[in-house]
Amino acid sequence: MTDVSFVRSEMLPEKAPPLSTTGPVGWLRENLFSSVANSVMTVITLVAIYQVLAVFFSWAFQSTWEAESLSQCREIFAATGVEGAHGGACWGVIRERFSQLIFGFYPVELRWRPVLTFLLLLAAIAPVLFTWAPRKLLYLTAVFPFLGAWLLWGGAIWNPLVAMAGFAIGFFAYRFVSGAFGPLIGVICAALAPVIWWIFLAGPVAGLLTSIIPLGIEAVESRNFGGFMLSITIGVVAIGASLPLGIVLALGRQSDLFIVKSLCVGFIEFIRGVPLITLLFVASTLLNIFMPPGTNFDIILRVMIMVTLFASAYMAEVIRGGLAALPTGQYEAADALGLDYWKAQRLIIMPQALKISIPGIVSTFIGVFKDTTLVSIIGLLDPLGLSNAIRADQDWNGIVWELYGFIALMFFIFCFSMSRYSMYLERKLQTGHR
The missing domain is CATH 1.10.3720.10 (MetI-like)
Structure with a gap:
């Protein structure tokens, strides 16, 4: 007997979506050319971007890195045929003053210290920001604020150690006071004790320790x-x-x-x-x-x-x-x-x-x-x-x-x-x- 039903007995294989709706073409049609107004705005915007980038790249790449002054830049541009006094970028100022823009007036022979501090900073924040970083680096995270300040400013090693002692004083103040007077009084004492230590006692204690055991590195002034x-x-x-x-x-x-x-x-x-x-x-x-x-x-x-x-x-x-x-x-x-x-x-x-x-x-x-x-x-x-x-x-x-x-x-x-x-x-x- 012949099967004359209009019901399909098997599923048709899936067909790929039209090329105009997928890939880069589909993205362009959906986001940039979805309507006449959108297409006009896209064309106008692209022309404006091209005009700006053309001028910028012409200025940025028609440049010189060798000049040691602005007048030398202009002489080089005139010799190479770059139109106008400011027709090219004078990147020589970046080459000559790069270290000053990065380090200021930090002594040249001591610039390894801020570089080391920055590298230690990256290592210290790694376990805080990323789960794949070794958890043991958290010890570095805890001491980095004091270690980094000591590397940058220098001076006696006792200054960061005395500053760290303030947090230990706050911890023990909370432990002893909260047990006797309650957690609120403990928190207040834990906040006040380090402040009193840092303002009134840390300086004299650090000076005393420095006079007894003078350990430290060369100090650098904030200026x-x-x-x-x-x-x-x-x-x-x-x-x-x-x-x-x-x-x-x-x-x-x-x-x-x-x-x-x-x-x-x-x-x-x-x-x-x-x-x-x-x-x-x-x-x-x-x-x-x-x-x-x-x-x-x-x-x-x-x-x-x-x-x-x-x-x-x-x-x-x-x-x-x-x-x-x-x-x-x-x-x-x-x-x-x-x-x-x-x-x-x-x-x-x-x-x-x-x-x-x-x-x-x-x-x-x-x-x-x-x-x-x-x-x-x-x-x-x-x-x-x-x-x-x-x-x-x-x-x-x-x-x-x-x-x-x-x-x-x-x-x-x-x-x-x-x-x-x-x-x-x-x-x-x-x-x-x-």
């Missing part, structure tokens, strides 16, 4: 710091210290204790309501007034403190947003498990809040690193401050774009790297369904 070394130093300290301070301020702002909440709210709102440049002027001129007589408070240290406090106030609001975005059920689950406040924050609440806040945290970090250029206004020779000093030289008077272009490129590399890491971390911690 020799400059260039990207100064920007990275201030940026790393502000970024590293503002995150834990921001967490403490965010938790304090949500505290049920009226005094704690009022202090945190007042600090956050005051700092966020004052421009950073104002705080830097306070650090450079007024902060010594509030210190004990005879205290020599390093200008770079003062700037680090002010930039850190400024960043921590913004960080607190970012983290508070993450805490507010967390479902109430997470707090109820922590209570149902019988966890106390600190265990709930450490194991359940804060990890999720930080995950939610990753874009805002990294954005704050990038902003802080870029804001380090403001220190040039108070006389510190960061890359922008050095560029002004270089242009004041008679040999390079009048050169602008090459210096600013190089500085912009270096800042872009650092900031773009932080942005890429943020996206990597978000993908790594992605647990929801899209």
Whole structure:
């Protein structure tokens, strides 16, 4: 009997999608040429980009690296037929002043110390940023702030050791006081004891130990710091210290204790309501007034403190947003498990809040690193401050774009790297369904 049914008895093989909807052609049609208006805007934009890039590459690659002054650049351009006095880039200024833009006026024979510090920094942050890094490097992470400061500024070995002792004093103060008077009093004593030690006792103790056993390396004054070394130093300290301070301020702002909440709210709102440049002027001129007589408070240290406090106030609001975005059920689950406040924050609440806040945290970090250029206004020779000093030289008077272009490129590399890491971390911690 002949089968005359219209129902197919087997599945047809799948066919490849049309070429116009897949691959580069499909992407172009969907994103750039999806409509007449979109196509017109794409063509206009491409023409504008071509015009800009053509001029830029013509200027950047019709250049010279050999000149030792701006006048020599112009002579070389005239001899090679480059039209106009500024028809090509005079990269000779970068070649001649590269080490100064990186290290400032740091002694040449001691520049191995900031290089070593930067390499140790990369090793110290590796276990914090990446899970594949050896966990033993966390010991280096713990001591790096003191080791790095000692390598950069030099001096007696007892200075970083005495500074480290402050944290040990705070730990033991918490252990002894919290057992007798409760955890709140213990936390207050743990915060006050190191501050008292650092301000009033650390200096005399370090001086006494140095007089007994004089061990150390050659000291370098802060006025020799400059260039990207100064920007990275201030940026790393502000970024590293503002995150834990921001967490403490965010938790304090949500505290049920009226005094704690009022202090945190007042600090956050005051700092966020004052421009950073104002705080830097306070650090450079007024902060010594509030210190004990005879205290020599390093200008770079003062700037680090002010930039850190400024960043921590913004960080607190970012983290508070993450805490507010967390479902109430997470707090109820922590209570149902019988966890106390600190265990709930450490194991359940804060990890999720930080995950939610990753874009805002990294954005704050990038902003802080870029804001380090403001220190040039108070006389510190960061890359922008050095560029002004270089242009004041008679040999390079009048050169602008090459210096600013190089500085912009270096800042872009650092900031773009932080942005890429943020996206990597978000993908790594992605647990929801899209």
